[in-house]
Amino acid sequence: MLNGLLDAVNESVNAEMKQKARIEGSPMDGWILADFGDVILHLFSPERRKYYQLENLWSQGKILVHLQ
Numbered sequence: 001m002l003n004g005l006l007d008a009v010n011e012s013v014n015a016e017m018k019q020k021a022r023i024e025g026s027p028m029d030g031w032i033l034a035d036f037g038d039v040i041l042h043l044f045s046p047e048r049r050k051y052y053q054l055e056n057l058w059s060q061g062k063i064l065v066h067l068q
Contacts, residue, residue, distance in 0.1 A: 002027040002043050005067075006034060009041060 010021050013036055021034035021041070030048035034041040044052070 002030075002032050002045060005043055006032055009034065 030045035
């Protein structure tokens with residue numbers, strides 16, 4: 001699942017902005033970081049997301065996109 005999301009975002013950004021991400025982490029880790037320079041994307045597995053409880057940590061933040 002994480003690889004599919006990363007591939008889709010990477011292809012889209014590369015097509016629109018001609019920029020590829022520097023990638024850290026792996027789907028087996030449950031967390032992938034994609035660095036596009038001005039934007040950093042974090043992709044979490046459901047288990048990692050629950051572990052870090054990001055919604056509680058950033059409760060004042062505005063959710064732009066939530067995929068399940």
